[in-house]
Amino acid sequence: MDDLFAVPRGWLESFGEIVKFCARILGDIASLRVFKYFGEVLRQAGILIVSSTLVIWGLVFIIGLQCGIEGAYFDRSVGVPAYAGVFAAWCDLRELVPLCFGYMMAAKVGTGIVAEIGSMRISDEIDALEVMGISGVTFLCATRLLGSMLVLPFVYLCSIGAGFFASYLAVVQQIGDVSSGGYFLIFWQFQNPPDVLYSLIKAMAMAIVIVLVGCYYGYTATGGPVGVGTATAKSMVFNIVSVHVIGMLGTQLFWGANPRAPIGG
């Protein structure tokens, strides 16, 4: 019986470790300790903008196109082609844009953090920092998290724009069952400003988890370069699962009880 529970117990323990570690990072931000290294925060924010925004927008754009095409043909097949805007309004904003953002964050930013911090760990660079009297958690992890929190809302709002624009292109310009005006009429009817806020909350929850998990796996990497590789893979698994769980919970919480749509009423 012991063996049977060994694996889940291991998971629970490492989950507890992650939570404790994340609490330290959040504590560094809450207590403003991280502002000692504000230069580093800005540097990390800059790196994020330069290296990751385009690829995130690109992915969201592609999914927006797909969603537009599928939506337009589906609505045509059920005889309401004018309603193609619903897909853009719902599918893009509520589900696909946050998910794609989460995927790309996990793949590009999350793994990048594990690799960077992990290689610093195995080459004693973190120890060197600590010996200089600088906390590795504050200087490496809290600065990355705060940097992300500064730029990602902006990045994400732009991604929503990219997704909408792509769906518009697909529905109106490519397939052309509805006019531009007709499309937007439906598009705006099926969403309201809080939806954007909810979507943003979903995505930021994902981003924060991804950065924290990346920091944890990097900071605790052991076992040389192979160990960093293993940690990277583990963080990716954890993050993809988290992205879906957060996506699902968010949808349940924000739209589960009330779709906030002008249907039937």
Added chain:
Amino acid sequence: MSFEDSEGTPIAGDLADGSPAAAAGPELTTRPAPPPGASEEEYANHSYKVYPSGRRNVVEFDNTYKSFGRNQILRGLTMGIPEGMVSMILGPSGTGKSVCIKHMVGLLYPDSGDVRVQGESVPDMPDEQLFEMRKKFGLLFQDGALFSSMNLYDNVAFPLRQHTEKSEQEIEEIVMRRLTEVGLGYSRDKLPNELSGGMRKRAGFARALVLEPDILLFDEPDSGLDPVRTALLGELILEIHREMMEDAKAQKKPYLPTFAVVTHDIMSARRVADYINVLWRGRIVEAGPAQDMLNSDNPFIRQFLAGESQGPLTMD
């Protein structure tokens, strides 16, 4: 030279109260028992003699045990690093010299026993105090541990930028002086991965020095260097120590600059060391001022300091 008589108790006197290595002067009265699980034969060559240095110890290990899993590394280590001296820590490869250094700065904690820096117990320190205490140290890691995302100049400037309010101009002056001393003035814009191992070592050396801390720890500063550079590095260490001593005396600092160097190079140990600690099987075999150690009649010490293949130390 007020420091010498300020608290000039010899190490042996400090330890005379009940600790296992309690010694009254160089001649031992009671031999400490071997660590749990080890036989008396394995420690037959440990005479545990500590020749007095006449200085107080800035760093002290007190019956420290540390193991990684089943692998016992420190096995009741009692050792002192005397103030204001250049100490060498010698010992066969894999005995735990690097582990020992990591204990001094609180990167590793002992399983039992104590490590004290300037009289304060490192394992007992709360985080805040530990980070403050570490500012007294400069540490050269065995493999340099330069920040791979920064060029050499930024690496060496990093501690200054973080811990001082100096202007960029002052920083540049200090950094370039240190880089030139170690012969890297022309490589300031190179990234660590563009350097050879020996160059990384020298850059790490410059970085450890840059804040002029009270205690400098060098983990094999000379490995990976050619014989000439090794000799020059030894001289550089002595020269920097002399300079820092003069500064410290002029400024009446409470502690004199103390260097601890881990090395395998017996020649530089002979040239540079004021004090020698020889570590084997997790304990000090013998320790004392260089002259006493070089004249020691302990077979292990004689073998080790002469670098001979015949003697108590074998490959296993």
